[in-house]
Amino acid sequence: MHSAETIVVGGGMFGAAIAYGLRRSGVDTIMLDGSDGSLRAARGNFGLVWVQSKGMGLQRYADWSRESAHLWDDFAADLQDSSTVDVNLQNGGGLNLLLSDEERENYRRNIDIMRQQAGADGYDCDIIERDEVQKMVPGLRVGDGVAGASFGKHDGHVNPLRMLRALHRGFTKLGGRYFPCNEVGNITHDGGAFVAQSAANSFTAPKIVLACGHGITKLAPMVGLDTPIRPQRGQVLVTEKIEATVAMALGSIRQTDEGGFMFGNSEEETGFDDGTTLAVTQNIAARAVKAFPQLENVRLVRNWGCIRVLTPDKCAIYDESETMPGAYVATSHSGVTLGAVNAHHVSRWVSTGETPPNFDHFSARRFDVPKAA
Ligand SMILES: Cc1cc2nc3c(=O)[nH]c(=O)nc-3n(C[C@H](O)[C@H](O)[C@H](O)COP(=O)(O)OP(=O)(O)OC[C@H]3O[C@@H](n4cnc5c(N)ncnc54)[C@H](O)[C@@H]3O)c2cc1C
Structure with a gap:
């Protein structure tokens, strides 16, 4: 014992x-x-x-x-300090790219709801235009199909x-x-x-x-x-490592400090099945290319499905x-x-x-x- x-x-x-x-x-x-x-x-x-x-x-x-x-x-x-491991925190704000007018309008409504809910404390998230997105992500050309992005100043990412x-x-x-x-x-x-x-x-x-x-x-x-709690699957795609171009955290297309891009992530009600499917993989990849057309020529090296832990x-x-x-x-x-x-x-x-x-x-x-x- x-x-x-x-x-x-x-x-x-x-x-x-x-x-x-x-x-x-x-x-x-x-x-x-x-x-x-x-x-x-x-x-x-x-x-x-x-x-x-x-x-x-x-x-x-x-x-x-x-x-x-x-x-x-x-x-x-x-x-x-305690582990000698650097988690590579980048926390200068985060962008959630909006890939159609409908996505933009839905997100704008959510921001309104969150702002009302937060009251006097405020809600630090705003929709920004495509040219502002381009200034924040200078290393990659932002696709013509990008209808803007939501920017949250508290967001970031780690490895x-x-x-x-x-x-x-x-x-x-x-x-x-x-x-x-x-x-x-x-x-x-x-x-x-x-x-x-x-x-x-x-x-x-x-x-x-x-x-x-x-x-x-x-x-x-x-x-x-x-x-x-209930399960929900998310699929994630990883590319080969390329030159670092995007340090900022992006909601579903981010470049890690090691150079690979991660694309994701779906929300699928498939129970505890943590497999992958071609249809979802293709959709995730297509969204990434719509956001940043240069990514079309970057090779995918890995993908996985993983189960979220969700409360109601x-x-x-x-x-x-x-x-x-x-x-x-x-x-x-x-x-x-x-x-x-x-x-x-x-x-x-x-x-x-x-x-x-x-x-x-x-x-x-x-x-x-x-x-x-
Ligand atoms: C696709 C995907 C993307 C995500 N992206 C993000 C993100 O960008 N940012 C974010 O904040 N979160 C993200 N998450 C969520 C995050 O990964 C989870 O919230 C977090 O891992 C949950 O932690 P946990 O310890 O509760 O569960 P887990 O990380 O699943 O760990 C559970 C651990 O408990 C152990 N275990 C289970 N049963 C027992 C037992 N009976 N006895 C002993 N050990 C046991 C398992 O072996 C496992 O190691 C994502 C999740 C998924 C699936």
């Missing part, structure tokens, strides 16, 4: 960020993870630290995303695989204990301690955090929590069990964006009980709507 002050179940973007934050503040922490066969959104995502369009219907989530983006500068520096590496390496260098290939199948609670069991090992601690993506669905009921309103869920205090769930889409708040605020909530303002807005109880008579 391995014992600690806190067990974090899940070593993806959420689990690793929370475990890292716990260890950063000196909490004796064990992080348990699945294996290569697990669903792992942490290894197939797009790498955006993205604020625009987040939180429609839940202003607290819009604020949470913006706060995380602001914390990212310090977080990236801290990760580099997501290096972010995961930095979290894991930082966690272990700080003295955290990481157990890969230890998928938790059962959790019991007895005498003030939780016991988590994998096929090979048992782990015990007075606190347990379930931050294991789709693995939560099976485990949350074992600690008295209901955490509604696409905003985060953070809950502590009422029947078994000391058990927590933390889950959401946007685990890259939320890495900084997860490492700072969520780990502090778990270790000290101190909650950020209006943190109850993130409870899954917001979905408990009484049935109509």
